[in-house]
Amino acid sequence: MDTNQLWKERFQSHIKMVSRYMRLIFNDHLAFAMIFFVAAFAYFYQAWLETVPDTFPVEWIVVGIVGALLTYSPVRTFFKEADTVFLLPVENKLRPYVRNAVIYSFVMQSYWIAIALFALAPLYLQIYDNVSASYILVMIVFALVVKVGNLFATWFMQKTRDIRYHYFDIGIRFVVNGFIMYFLAIGVPYFALIGSLLIIGVCFLNYHNLYKGSTLPWDRLIDQEDAKLQFFYRIANMSTDVPDLKRKPKKRHGLVRLVTGRMPIRRKQTFTYLYAITFIRSGDYFGMYLRLVALALFFVFWVPAFWGKVLFAVLFLFMSGFQFIAIYNHHRTVEWLRLYPVTVDVRRKAVHQLILVIMVVQVVITTIGFVWASDWLNALIYLSIAAAFTVLFEAFYVRGRIRAFKG
Structure with a gap:
């Protein structure tokens, strides 16, 4: 089985489905409302910057937002329920498939990191007026490099079913990611480099203790992929009919x-x-x-x-x-x-x-x-x-x- 070709087919099918629903979502008055919202937000954001005090804790805003985006690093696999039968025998040949999944996840999640830092850039430069605008690009590049480490750490952690390890891993990585972004924000990249080494250490520990020598938890990965797909379907269902949406009512x-x-x-x-x-x-x-x-x-x-x-x-x-x-x-x-x-x-x-x-x-x-x-x-x-x-x-x-x- 050519798992690289399998990834391409599933990726193309996913992009086709998303583009079809996105056209329906933004083909209504909601698109106009979103454009109007972005324009109005930009206008009042600029007006607010003129009144923001010099003591505003912008570095902690960067830590909270970008640190969370770095820590949340799921790997989209596009696995399906039938894969427990057809892909299980060729699990040892899925390296190209997993590599493509990590690359795709990195590209899609990098957009949000770049958008967040560009949106915070005017506020950051207003407080740190002695910093050049090019330093924002340094922060983005550094954050993207750290994102790669978080993606691998998350993927290596998938092979354990003990939820306590998952929570512990998320907590440790959020603290380390916050440490990195804080020292980047205050202009001390050397300490941020130490934090990136800690992320590499987390990756190594997850790989050596959990990932190496274990099989993939197919049911867990399929459930996670289905949850992400249903989340998109719920958003699309607000604007158009989605026949594949699964309804899960809550008691309340x-x-x-x-x-x-x-x-x-x-x-x-x-x-x-x-x-x-x-x-x-x-x-x-x-x-x-x-x-x-x-x-x-x-x-x-x-x-x-x-x-x-x-x-x-x-x-x-x-x-x-x-x-x-x-x-x-x-x-x-x-x-x-x-x-x-x-x-x-x-x-x-x-x-x-x-x-x-x-x-x-x-x-x-x-x-x-x-x-x-x-x-x-x-x-x-x-x-x-x-x-x-x-x-x-x-x-x-x-x-x-x-x-x-x-x-």
Whole structure:
């Protein structure tokens, strides 16, 4: 078996799948919202830099963000369930396959490290005004070299099933990576070089004690690959239908009882009850909603200008309403829902009500944030703008999108 050719085939299949879904994700209003978000963030980021104090701990920001990106170094293998049968006999010939997997993982994860350091560069150069801009390139190159060591350390660690070793390895590497980035940030690369030698030592220990002479944990690697694939599917499912998405609901009994406890048991409330439980128990929707609300509050407190706060708050309000329209098709493969003795209008009305409620809750939370971050008058101005936007968005945009769905 030519495992190098096998990698090429799986890599091409993966790129084809990702590109197809990315076109669908960014072929809607979400693309415009993201471009608008990046432009607005850059503008207010530049305005914030003019007011940042010289004592701002930018080096610890670099340690936290870049250190975490260096430590999180999974190797994408594209292994499938059938590989436990067909690839297990040729495990000793998978060296080219694993090499390509490490190279691919390095390239994809290096983008995030470079983006993070370039995004932090204006803040870093504002605090360390005696450092040249070319030093940022030195930090990026050094970080990428350290990333290679983290990737190999992670891969060598895969052969142990003891979760304690995994947590210990992550903790040690995060401390060492933070050590490296801290001394790079303060301009002492010699100590950072010592930290890189420690990463090499971790790689050697993982290889000698765990990897050498052991077989690959196929079930674990396949589960990890499936988890990464399902994570991408959940993101894509917010904008389009993903037939390969596996639904894994969460219990959250207390929250379900709180929301549905006073809900009347009537025929017209059938889908209201169903979609409320779906929103709470599905990790796709409730988790995304909490993150969007948290980001809205972050920008309300971070952006200095009042209209900038309003801009970001309304933008995340739009993203919340836009993302959860897809809940209408969440149960599209459950045929027995068609047996409900209720009309399609009842189902559509339930989605309208759910989106209206989650947007109103977000408006209330961000209004409280405006009270803390600004004053009562500005909070009332935002409340009136957000309330008008919510009503118009739900009445026109959501109604049109839902009526376009079949069934």
